Amino acid sequence: MTTAQSDARAQAARVVTPELLDRLTHGIAGRGTTACHSPLTGERLAELPAAGEAEVAEAFERAAVAQRAWAARPVRQRAAVLLRFHDLLLHRQSEVLDLIQLETGKARLHAHEELLAVALAARHYGRKAPAYLRPRRRTGVIPLLTRVRETKQPRGVVGQISPWNYPLELTAGDAIPALAAGNAVVFKPDTETALTALWARRLMVDAGLPADVWQLVLGPGPELGPLLVRHADYVSFTGSTRTGREVAQGAAARLIGAGLELGGKNPMLVLDDADLDRAAEGAVRACFSSAGQLCVSVERLYVQRDVADEFLRRFVERTRALRLGAPLDWGTDVGSLASGAQLATVERHVEDAVAHGARVLAGGRPRPELGPLFYEPTILEGVRPPMLACEEETFGPVVSVYRFAEDAEAVARANASPYGLNASIWSRNSRRARRIAAQLRTGTVNINEGYAAAYGSVQAPMGGMGDSGLGRRHGAEGILKYTESQTVAQQRLLPLAPSLGMDDRRHAAFMNHSLKVMKTLRLR
Structure with a gap:
């Protein structure tokens, strides 16, 4: 075991104590146990309760009972819980930052991005939920004679399934609007990052949420996922496009709604009038945050030919200077991959590209002396079909660079993907950038930023087109999808006959x- 791994083991023992596990798993049902591991060492972090079919059914039954009382509370009381959660999250952030790092291996700055995203969502829906959900008067068929009100009713019990890459944001961040709308939630996080999810739920209970309103069930996705779809009144899923299709089919068979955020192969366009220093710094963030294990991160980088050499010189220089590591502290730039499967995918994509003629401009190597799953941030040029890195989602610290001549060519190549989640444009000319943005088939477009500007603007919707999913999180759409619209029409004086x-x-x-x-x- 390396020194870095030995340090990580000591840090894990300090953070994941028996007292913490008792507090987090209190009330979590299980028929057996399952384990979560740290990518920093490859060792087990904790034994946790594992649910089966009976435990999932029981969680939905308890949630359904609790939901009725929760929905009966005035929306401002529900929103007040979210605002208390916001304050507790900021006050106790060091606890969850440690857990996120231990469970995902990411650098602390990128763990903090998750915390910021959740705090923004809690504040937004804590303030805006009453306005989003208030009854609205509508014009009746005969004005003055027909009075119409549109109301928003909670769907009931929402089943939510989240992946391992953003265990705080994709757990608490997705639960917040569902809870604000008056629903209960039964959540299945990825087992390998379950401690962060359990911590978030416990903090929400500390903020005043009745414990049965938010249930967590732990276990294998292929076993528990279909059970959630079978019992839920609405399903929210974040994960792969392949599994998202299965979730959508299960929801359609029951005639319930589903929100799906799925895969991405996101493009970044550097135009010939871009500030190249800012663009190079932005590309580092866009491509290598959370070691590239981010649904909105950039994997395709299109650079206008006249500035390509100079841009790449700056981008490669900054990439090679990145500091790798994931101590439970600030000061490193890129952390570990989260699993052996992710490392295998990264190695396979890079090796396949090199074998078929691509060049490595930076990175391209694992770093086992830092930990079992570290891989250098990698820039490839000369990637083309049918190389794996050209068409498949890598979901790791790898970006492929392509040169283009005209704006229309960049747009066409950026859109030549079944995915449509996020895009990034770099230009000093705002009008030109907005014109190009309108032609891109992606749910979000960031100008002179990689992904954070759009994602962090929580009043605006965020989601994908094409194979990147259905529905949106954030803003009005992010909470109203967890409601059913009800129209109440009162006829006065004369009948419609x-x-x-x-x-x-x-x-x-x-x-x-x-x-x-x-x-x-x-x-x-």
Whole structure:
């Protein structure tokens, strides 16, 4: 065991204590146990309760009972829980930053990105949920005679399934709007990052959430995932496109809704009028944050030919200077990959590209002296079909560079993917950048930033097109998807039928005249 691994083992023993495990797993049902491991050492972090079919069914039953009382609370009371959670999260952040690093291997700065995202969501929905959910008056079929109100009702018990790469943001961040809307949640996090998810749930309970309103079940995804889809009133899933299709099919068979954030092969466009220093720094963040294990990170980098050499000189220089490591402290730039499977994918994609003629401009090697799953941030040029790195999602610290001549060529190549999650454009000309952004088939586009500007703007929706998913998180769409719309129409004085002595013909003539009058009055 290396010195770095030995240090990580000591840090794990300091953080993951028996007292912490007792507190986090209190009330979590299981028929047996399952284990989570740290990518920093490859060793077991904790034994946790593992659920089976009976435990999942019981979790939904408890959640359904608790949901009715939770939904009956005024929305401002529910929102107040989120605001207390926000404050507790910031106050106790060192606890969860340690857990995120131990479970994912990412650098502390990137763990802190998760915390920021969750705090932003908690503050936003804590302040805006009452406005998003308030009843709204609508124009009735006959103004003055028909009064109409549209209300938002919670769906019931939401089943949520999250991956391992952002265990705080994709657990608490997704639960927050569902809870604010008056739903209960049964959540299945990835087992390898379950400690962070359990910590987030415990903190929400500390903030005032009734414990049964947010249930966690732990166990293998192929076993528990279908059970959640079978019992839920709505399903939220983040993960691979292949599994997302299976979730969508299961939800469709039950005629329930589903929100899916799936894969990405995100492009970044560096135009010939870009600030090259800013673009190179931005590319480092866009490509290598969380060791590239981020759904919105950049894997395809398109650079206009006139500035390509100079941009690459700056980008390669900055990439080679990145500090690798993941001590439970600040000061490193790139952490570890999260699993042996991710490392194998990265190595396979890089080796395949090199074997077929691609050049490594930076990186390209594992770093076992730092830990079992470290891999250098890697820049490839000369990648082309059918190389794996060209078409498949790598989900690691690897980016392929391509040169282009005209803007139209860059747009066409950026759109030549079944995925459409995120894109990045770098230019000093805002009008030019916005014009290109409008032509990109991605759910978010960042100008002069990689991904954080769009993702962090929580009033605006975030999600994918094409194979990158269905639905949106954040903003109005991010909370209203967890509701059902109900229209309540009250008819006054006269019925919507022949009355006042009119026969059918006169009633029809009266209604025709009414429609013309309402159009003249520009009623909507």
